[in-house]
Amino acid sequence: MKKKVLLLGASGLIAPNLLEGLQPYYDLHLVDVKAHPDGREVDQCDVSDYGQVLAAAEGMHAIMNFTVIRDDAERSFHVNTRGALNVMKAAVAYGIKKVIHSGPQFVRRTYDHDFDVADVPPVLGTGYYCLTKGLASEICRAYARAYDMQIISFVFNGLGPRPEAQVADADFPPFTVVWEDLQLACRLALEIEEVPDGFQEFNMLSWEGHGKYNVDKARRLLGFEPTENWGRYFARKP
Amino acid sequence: MKILITGAASALGREIAAALDETNQVRRLDDCGPIDKRGEWVEASLVDIQAMVEAVRDIDVVIHTGQPPPALPADALLCEEMLLDLATRGTHVLCQAAVEAGVKRLVYGSTLEVFGDYPDTVFVTEDYKPLPTTEPRVLAQYLAEVVCREFARDYAFTATALRLGKLVREEDLAGGKPDLMWLDIRDAASAFAQAIKRDNSDSLNWVARWAVYHICAPVPNAKFLIGRAEGMGYAPKRDLQEGAR
Numbered sequence: 001m002k003k004k005v006l007l008l009g010a011s012g013l014i015a016p017n018l019l020e021g022l023q024p025y026y027d028l029h030l031v032d033v034k035a036h037p038d039g040r041e042v043d044q045c046d047v048s049d050y051g052q053v054l055a056a057a058e059g060m061h062a063i064m065n066f067t068v069i070r071d072d073a074e075r076s077f078h079v080n081t082r083g084a085l086n087v088m089k090a091a092v093a094y095g096i097k098k099v100i101h102s103g104p105q106f107v108r109r110t111y112d113h114d115f116d117v118a119d120v121p122p123v124l125g126t127g128y129y130c131l132t133k134g135l136a137s138e139i140c141r142a143y144a145r146a147y148d149m150q151i152i153s154f155v156f157n158g159l160g161p162r163p164e165a166q167v168a169d170a171d172f173p174p175f176t177v178v179w180e181d182l183q184l185a186c187r188l189a190l191e192i193e194e195v196p197d198g199f200q201e202f203n204m205l206s207w208e209g210h211g212k213y214n215v216d217k218a219r220r221l222l223g224f225e226p227t228e229n230w231g232r233y234f235a236r237k238p
Numbered sequence: 239m240k241i242l243i244t245g246a247a248s249a250l251g252r253e254i255a256a257a258l259d260e261t262n263q264v265r266r267l268d269d270c271g272p273i274d275k276r277g278e279w280v281e282a283s284l285v286d287i288q289a290m291v292e293a294v295r296d297i298d299v300v301i302h303t304g305q306p307p308p309a310l311p312a313d314a315l316l317c318e319e320m321l322l323d324l325a326t327r328g329t330h331v332l333c334q335a336a337v338e339a340g341v342k343r344l345v346y347g348s349t350l351e352v353f354g355d356y357p358d359t360v361f362v363t364e365d366y367k368p369l370p371t372t373e374p375r376v377l378a379q380y381l382a383e384v385v386c387r388e389f390a391r392d393y394a395f396t397a398t399a400l401r402l403g404k405l406v407r408e409e410d411l412a413g414g415k416p417d418l419m420w421l422d423i424r425d426a427a428s429a430f431a432q433a434i435k436r437d438n439s440d441s442l443n444w445v446a447r448w449a450v451y452h453i454c455a456p457v458p459n460a461k462f463l464i465g466r467a468e469g470m471g472y473a474p475k476r477d478l479q480e481g482a483r
Contacts, residue, residue: 050315073287077327081381082319088372124384126330126392134388135326135381138370142380145355146372 002027005190006057008047008087009066011036014102014159014182018066021183026190031056032067047083048075050090057090062098062190068133076128084136088143100189101140101153103133105175105203107213108157118216122155122201137201144198152189152222153201154182163233172234175213177204180227188222195221207231239298240265241434244284244332245305247273250347250405253427254301267293269307283307284328290335299434300336302329302386304347304379318374325378326385333389333397342394342439345430348383348401350419350454350462351376358418363463364401364450383450390448396439397447402426403454403462408476416479418461421454425474429453432471 003026009015010030016037022028030036031045045056047067057063065087069079084101091099106122124134140151158176177185182204202218209231218224239262245251246266252273255264265278272279282289294300306324311317329346336344352368354376360366370380383399390397403421411420429451438446451467454460455478464472 050319073331074285074327077323077330081326082322085322123391124388126334126385126388131330131385131388132326135384138381138384139377142370142372142377145369 003061003190004029004059006031006060006063007066008032008045008053008056008064008083009068010040010042012066012068014156015064015066016040017159017161017179018183018186021180022186025187029056029060047086048078050086053083053086053090054093057087057094057096060094060096062100063087063091063096064100064102064186064190066102068102068129070129071127073128076132080129080132081135081139084139088139088149091149092143092147097149098190099140099149099151100186101136101151103137103153103155103201104130105155105157105213106130106134107203108175112212115211117213118203137199141197141199149198150192150194151199152192152195153199154185154189154204155201156204159204162228163230165233167234170234172207172209172231174210175203175205176207178206178230181206181224184227185218185222185224188224192222239263239434240296241299241301242267242293242297243301243303244268245303245307245347246279247308248303248305249423250305250402250426251303253423254303254430257424257427257431259431265293265297270309284324284332287331287335290331291339294332294335294339294341297336297339297341299343299345300332300341301430301434302332302344302346302382304349304382306375321374321378322381325382329382329385333386333395337389337393337395343396343398343434343437344386344389345398345400345433345436346383346386347379347426347430348399348450349376349379350401350403350452352380352383352401353462356461358461360461361463362452362461364452364466387448391444394439395447396437397449398433398436399448399450400426400429400433400453400467401450402429406478408478411478416457418457419454420457420478422474422476422478425455425472425476426453428474429467429472432473436470 005026011032031043069075110123111117162178208214247268267280352370386397403419405423
């Protein structure tokens with residue numbers, strides 16, 4: 001029997017691109033506040049409303065939260081911070097131990113001139129997007145400790161389709177993950193028994209050639225490895 | 239100094255106002271009508287952006303008590319959501335208004351309960367990692383502390399978090415079981431009166447602009463060490479040992 005997984009934010013910028021890599025393995029329950037871009041059936045669920053999240057989570061084995069509001073002074077707090085709290089409470093209510101959380105990377109504004117940036121403390125800053133998602137991570141940590149949950153948080157900068165052909169006069173953008181790699185990471189996160197302290201945040205990127213950001217932690221704890229050597233599409237021909 | 243006190247209707251807010259030197263000008267703010275006829279009173283919610291812009295005008299120091307307004311919803315879910323919203327969005331609105339108005343100093347009233355899960359075999363200093371529980375009030379106060387820290391990181395702004403013990407009054411403790419977190423509310427207020435003097439806003443290194451102090455009673459063999467706070471000027475007068483006997 002496939003595991004039942006609640007996918008919050010199913011119509012957003014990320015989740016529709018994950019279905020191809022998740023549907024063969026999981027019974028996905030798609031929910032969002034807006035219609036799916038590809039016309040898929042989506043149940044209504046506003047993550048900032050606890051009652052709606054609770055109803056959507058019933059019968060699930062895991063929850064994936066890809067909801068986000070970026071720059072709204074009020075809704076960012078309600079969706080990103082309170083929404084994460086609602087997800088945690090609903091998971092506790094049904095004994096759901098596995099939650100995939102998501103957010104922005106918290107490192108580029110501080111460490112972008114450094115190299116070998118791996119598992120460094122997140123710098124939230126005061127912008128609505130990063131701060132509210134950072135507060136959400138703190139909520140997840142507290143719930144993981146209190147209820148013995150396993151929460152994997154993926155943090156992103158760039159996301160997009162895989163390169164299809166040789167690219168000239170361009171470089172693979174730093175801290176960018178292609179959909180195939182993120183699909184793999186999600187499958188690994190849904191299957192892993194446990195992570196240290198019940199909560200771990202993972203940089204998601206597909207190419208480490210710059211020597212700046214890397215996926216060492218995901219490699220070490222999740223067994224993640226980018227599905228291809230994407231750098232070869234950007235190789236300069238001498 | 240011109241000082242804004244939030245949560246001014248709370249017991250802590252009242253004690254802080256009483257503890258401040260009379261040379262200070264105090265503006266008190268809470269989400270209720272004035273509690274007395276003394277001084278300037280602002281009735282507003284922390285999440286009201288325009289009201290906060292007005293409230294911080296001409297202010298030198300903000301004392302953000304972290305205390306909830308008197309009227310919280312009876313419904314547990316609504317109450318939890320309000321506590322979270324005031325602590326996160328409300329603190330953000332207040333800090334943003336403060337930095338935009340040129341306020342250089344803020345003192346926040348956090349809680350030692352963020353260390354509730356540490357065993358009593360540990361001497362807990364400010365170097366220990368907070369492990370907040372999921373209890374809504376504790377979690378909310380911790381998140382507000384994080385918001386204050388980020389403003390100290392991003393702006394030329396001194397933010398000081400006072401992690402307060404459990405607020406009590408010495409005279410009410412007779413026969414009570416001693417608690418390592420006890421703190422007389424008047425000593426708590428005196429800590430705020432000292433902390434408002436801290437100003438590292440000119441420091442280019444944000445580490446100097448942000449500080450955390452543990453504030454509790456000076457009990458023998460304390461779990462929560464207050465040496466760093468004493469260095470900041472905290473001088474508690476009540477060890478609460480007599481009252482507990």
